[in-house]
Amino acid sequence: MGPDAYRVAGLMQALSDLGHTVADIGDTQPDPVESPEDPHLFALPECIGWTQALSRMAQEVARQGLPIFMGGDHALSMGTVSGMAAHANTLGRPLFVLWLDAHSDFHTPSSSGSGNLHGTPVAYFTGQSGFDAFPPLVTPVPTDRVGMIGLRSVDPAERAALEKDQAMLADMRSIDEHGIKTPLLAFLDKVRAANGILHVSLDVDFLDPSIAPAVGTTVPGGATEREAHLVMELLHESGLVCSLDLVELNPFLDERGRTAKLMVDLAASLMGRRIFDRPTRSF
Numbered sequence: 001m002g003p004d005a006y007r008v009a010g011l012m013q014a015l016s017d018l019g020h021t022v023a024d025i026g027d028t029q030p031d032p033v034e035s036p037e038d039p040h041l042f043a044l045p046e047c048i049g050w051t052q053a054l055s056r057m058a059q060e061v062a063r064q065g066l067p068i069f070m071g072g073d074h075a076l077s078m079g080t081v082s083g084m085a086a087h088a089n090t091l092g093r094p095l096f097v098l099w100l101d102a103h104s105d106f107h108t109p110s111s112s113g114s115g116n117l118h119g120t121p122v123a124y125f126t127g128q129s130g131f132d133a134f135p136p137l138v139t140p141v142p143t144d145r146v147g148m149i150g151l152r153s154v155d156p157a158e159r160a161a162l163e164k165d166q167a168m169l170a171d172m173r174s175i176d177e178h179g180i181k182t183p184l185l186a187f188l189d190k191v192r193a194a195n196g197i198l199h200v201s202l203d204v205d206f207l208d209p210s211i212a213p214a215v216g217t218t219v220p221g222g223a224t225e226r227e228a229h230l231v232m233e234l235l236h237e238s239g240l241v242c243s244l245d246l247v248e249l250n251p252f253l254d255e256r257g258r259t260a261k262l263m264v265d266l267a268a269s270l271m272g273r274r275i276f277d278r279p280t281r282s283f
């Protein structure tokens with residue numbers, strides 16, 4: 001339902017109003033896969049099928065423009081990031097990933113306590129072990145090319161592993177102390193210095209639940225609307241973004257579409273809308 005909520009909330013119109021040529025290529029289906037169920041993991045065969053299909057589609061659409069992948073479960077990033085990394089490889093440029101999320105999603109299938117694969121995509125696309133059942137990676141994204149902003153629910157083991165492998169981690173504590181711009185600009189400098197391109201993965205729970213309630217994994221203390229728009233405008237000004245995930249929207253949990261509308265506004269900011277241009281609206 002996530003993609004349809006973005007359609008209803010006017011994503012395509014918002015982007016075409018900015019002068020972009022927009023093509024909605026519709027909903028994607030997972031590849032059929034033979035893989036057996038795993039009693040510990042939720043929807044493993046479907047997840048493998050989605051990863052295959054999305055990785056292939058990402059490579060196809062990235063040749064034509066800037067893909068926006070609408071979901072849906074954050075496990076979709078296993079496919080979108082692996083596909084974009086393969087695409088970057090054909091350009092001879094490294095892919096960097098900006099993970100805007102309350103969680104670091106660095107579990108492996110065996111370390112996941114819940115069995116929910118939405119907690120594993122970063123471990124998968126950075127090439128951690130334990131993903132033998134999943135499609136082999138063409139181009140893993142080294143962990144030191146991953147930046148995470150908005151963290152406030154990270155297991156100690158995940159944090160230790162990410163720090164050891166030199167991911168850029170900006171939790172809410174550091175954002176409160178230094179502002180959200182400081183870690184973002186430092187990360188963008190790193191992307192630019194490496195002649196890289198940047199995939200942005202925006203989880204609804206990056207935002208504070210008081211402004212974005214439509215997510216199953218709310219964590220208090222998230223980014224404000226102003227912080228989130230600043231991030232998006234800085235990303236636009238950088239000119240480095242090659243692709244975007246909009247994930248974890250659950251329209252059943254929304255309040256009159258306000259989360260979907262906010263996510264659409266943020267996508268529009270990333271694609272060039274200035275905050276001053278926004279019309280006043282009421283919920």
Ligand SMILES: [Mn+2]
Nearest residue numbers: 074101105203
């Ligand atoms: Mn996530």
